[in-house]
Amino acid sequence: MLSSIILKSDYCCKKTIKSCLSFDIKNKYHCFSYTSNKYLNISNGLYKSGLVTINKYESRSFEIKKYITYSSKKWINKNFAYLKNLTDTEVSNRCSKQSQQIVTDKEPVGLHPKKEFSLDQTSVNSEKEPRAALNYATRDATQNNTDDALKTDTPSNVTNAPLHNQALSESEKVLIEKVEELDQDIKKSLLEVFQYKELTDVQKLIYENVLKVNKKNDLLIQAKTGTGKTISYLLLVIDDILKNRIMSVHTLIIVPTRELANQIYNEAKMLLTFKNNINVLTLIGGIKRREDQINIRRVKPDIVICTVGRLLDHFECTYLFNTLFENLKMLIIDEADQLLSLGYKNEINRIISYLPQKKRNILLSATLSYNLTEIRKNICKSDYLFLNCIQNISQHTNEQLKQSVLFHKAIDTTVILYNILIEHMRLNQFTYKIIVFFPTAKATAFFANFFQKQLKISVYEIHRQKEAAHRQIISNRFALESVGILFTSDISARGMHYSNVTLIVQVNSAISREQYIHRVGRTARSNKEGNAIILLNEADQLFFEQIKDLNINKLNPDNYIIKNTNISSYLNSWISNTQLLYLAYAYYSSLLRFYKTKYVTLKLTDDEIIDVVNNTLLSTGLVEQPHISNKLAIALNMQNNPRLKIRKDIDDLLL
Numbered sequence: 168m169l170s171s172i173i174l175k176s177d178y179c180c181k182k183t184i185k186s187c188l189s190f191d192i193k194n195k196y197h198c199f200s201y202t203s204n205k206y207l208n209i210s211n212g213l214y215k216s217g218l219v220t221i222n223k224y225e226s227r228s229f230e231i232k233k234y235i236t237y238s239s240k241k242w243i244n245k246n247f248a249y250l251k252n253l254t255d256t257e258v259s260n261r262c263s264k265q266s267q268q269i270v271t272d273k274e275p276v277g278l279h280p281k282k283e284f285s286l287d288q289t290s291v292n293s294e295k296e297p298r299a300a301l302n303y304a305t306r307d308a309t310q311n312n313t314d315d316a317l318k319t320d321t322p323s324n325v326t327n328a329p330l331h332n333q334a335l336s337e338s339e340k341v342l343i344e345k346v347e348e349l350d351q352d353i354k355k356s357l358l359e360v361f362q363y364k365e366l367t368d369v370q371k372l373i374y375e376n377v378l379k380v381n382k383k384n385d386l387l388i389q390a391k392t393g394t395g396k397t398i399s400y401l402l403l404v405i406d407d408i409l410k411n412r413i414m415s416v417h418t419l420i421i422v423p424t425r426e427l428a429n430q431i432y433n434e435a436k437m438l439l440t441f442k443n444n445i446n447v448l449t450l451i452g453g454i455k456r457r458e459d460q461i462n463i464r465r466v467k468p469d470i471v472i473c474t475v476g477r478l479l480d481h482f483e484c485t486y487l488f489n490t491l492f493e494n495l496k497m498l499i500i501d502e503a504d505q506l507l508s509l510g511y512k513n514e515i516n517r518i519i520s521y522l523p524q525k526k527r528n529i530l531l532s533a534t535l536s537y538n539l540t541e542i543r544k545n546i547c548k549s550d551y552l553f554l555n556c557i558q559n560i561s562q563h564t565n566e567q568l569k570q571s572v573l574f575h576k577a578i579d580t581t582v583i584l585y586n587i588l589i590e591h592m593r594l595n596q597f598t599y600k601i602i603v604f605f606p607t608a609k610a611t612a613f614f615a616n617f618f619q620k621q622l623k624i625s626v627y628e629i630h631r632q633k634e635a636a637h638r639q640i641i642s643n644r645f646a647l648e649s650v651g652i653l654f655t656s657d658i659s660a661r662g663m664h665y666s667n668v669t670l671i672v673q674v675n676s677a678i679s680r681e682q683y684i685h686r687v688g689r690t691a692r693s694n695k696e697g698n699a700i701i702l703l704n705e706a707d708q709l710f711f712e713q714i715k716d717l718n719i720n721k722l723n724p725d726n727y728i729i730k731n732t733n734i735s736s737y738l739n740s741w742i743s744n745t746q747l748l749y750l751a752y753a754y755y756s757s758l759l760r761f762y763k764t765k766y767v768t769l770k771l772t773d774d775e776i777i778d779v780v781n782n783t784l785l786s787t788g789l790v791e792q793p794h795i796s797n798k799l800a801i802a803l804n805m806q807n808n809p810r811l812k813i814r815k816d817i818d819d820l821l822l
């Protein structure tokens with residue numbers, strides 16, 4: 168028996184649904200099918216062969232209306248009839264009749280052509296094979312990995328949120344004060360300390376699919392940057408600690424950077440304001456190991472937040488450290504796609520080998536999809552749930568973010584950066600908060616000093632070569648300031664929340680599309696507006712291919728290369744400053760390395776790399792080409808290139 172929903176009448180508008188729609192209840196899923204529906208966009212479903220599978224809902228008719236995302240409920244009420252208990256054939260007949268009726272449909276306007284998907288008409292009842300029926304609505308080359316991963320999953324694995332950033336109607340919002348499952352003290356701190364009123368999309372998804380129904384599966388969670396993933400998993404952790412109190416560490420949270428560890432620590436402490444019997448501790452580099460050991464004994468942590476290096480260090484060097492985790496209940500890997508990528512994979516695998524098998528794994532990121540299969544295989548148990556707030560990878564960045572690209576010549580890099588900053592500061596005198604990402608730590612150090620000392624623009628500086636304590640102080644200061652400029656390397660790209668950032672500038676290409684998404688995700692957070700500009704010189708141009716679907720508009724470089732007398736004189740007068748000179752040489756070497764590691768993706772020859780690096784340095788006013796050490800030249804495999812100035816007598820200080 169099938170129940171069906173059919174279009175009541177011919178509907179002629181921009182958002183026409185081409186045919187009819189029916190649904191069947193089989194086991195716990197509702198399966199929607201429709202005939203020639205090209206444009207119907209059911210946000211919380213997965214598509215293939217005419218099937219849309221959605222998890223169980225309480226009210227069928229209501230939920231169906233809710234998940235036809237671009238149509239208002241009013242429109243649905245007017246145009247759909249809800250029919251019960253039809254046989255297969257009846258539905259088919261009605262469907263085809265209905266299809267014939269609606270022949271005057273107009274092309275939908277405002278839907279991206281990529282969103283079109285064709286459905287296999289023959290598989291109206293193919294819910295017999297739910298595995299094969301799973302797929303995303305959007306087809307595009309870069310998403311194939313996700314699709315492949317999902318094809319092998321059972322439908323219960325995947326839960327999508329309504330299209331992200333779409334304003335939730337009042338009835339869809341989950342008000343925190345009404346959430347009965349939350350502990351009273353936690354609720355109190357959410358309402359009074361954080362002053363949040365409702366759950367964000369990702370928090371709502373977790374609440375409804377996991378917390379409320381008390382599920383204990385492993386979780387993969389993907390939601391856009393700045394949407395509250397941290398609170399969402401902290402709620403899960405605290406809920407579990409309160410239910411299953413143990414006398415050793417309950418949850419281990421692994422993150423890529425010290426700053427992020429501290430940020431999560433602060434958020435957890437705030438959440439536990441009225442619950443002082445749950446203890447949190449960070450174990451991060453830059454602090455003596457012995458100090459950690461004392462803190463562990465003193466704090467007796469329930470939740471431990473660690474960076475990868477320090478955790479591994481302890482496992483391998485601290486006597487009996489692994490016994491701390493012998494009853495571990497939860498392992499959380501934040502920024503999971505990064506931590507499970509090549510750079511960190513071995514270390515994470517070693518860490519996991521020290522942890523008990525029987526624990527719950529929760530993996531999060533704004534960009535999980537590209538290496539999903541591997542992540543799933545490596546870490547998750549087979550009955551894991553994938554909670555996904557991003558259904559279309561071209562919507563990975565926030566809607567309220569205005570993105571631009573500026574293609575320019577390397578020789579104009581410094582003046583363009585200067586003019587962008589000056590213009591933004593002028594237009595946002597009392598509110599400007601800017602983060603500038605550079606490709607390497609040494610590039611960051613040089614430009615930070617150059618802007619401070621030569622161009623007289625005050626900037627904060629964070630990168631790996633600064634000491635941990637310094638980094639933390641600068642990070643806190645920038646977070647608290649109402650205006651400011653932060654020059655940073657990728658260390659600040661992921662997870663860091665600085666409120667009210669108005670502009671992100673990226674100098675040169677990012678190391679990947681994902682890193683670009685995380686970098687621009689430092690602005691336009693919590694539904695606020697934000698701007699992002701990426702500066703791509705002649706060598707970086709191919710990087711644009713990786714991000715061009717992200718709705719990025721092009722800026723005219725001519726508007727930014729005007730040199731006023733100020734900058735001209737500043738650029739010409741620093742060569743006697745030995746400290747800056749030293750930093751410039753180091754920047755030069757690091758930029759050669761940067762492009763050499765990217766020469767395959769950017770399709771660069773050695774000569775092109777040397778030219779672009781020379782010109783970038785020339786843009787700062789450094790007329791004479793720096794020397795590099797023989798060792799670096801060999802490492803770059805450029806020791807015989809006559810365009811480089813190589814000196815055997817300088818050491819690797821500048822590497």
Ligand SMILES: Nc1ncnc2c1ncn2[C@@H]1O[C@H](COP(=O)(O)OP(=O)(O)OP(=O)(O)O)[C@@H](O)[C@H]1O
Pocket residue numbers: 363364365366367370390391392393394395396397398532533661662663664688692693
């Ligand atoms: N329910 C809520 N209501 C309002 N603001 C919230 C809520 N939950 C979290 N936030 C705020 O949203 C901001 C972003 O949160 P968070 O840093 O957890 O984002 P994220 O999704 O982890 O981002 P990223 O992917 O960049 O790490 C923070 O300021 C956080 O305090």
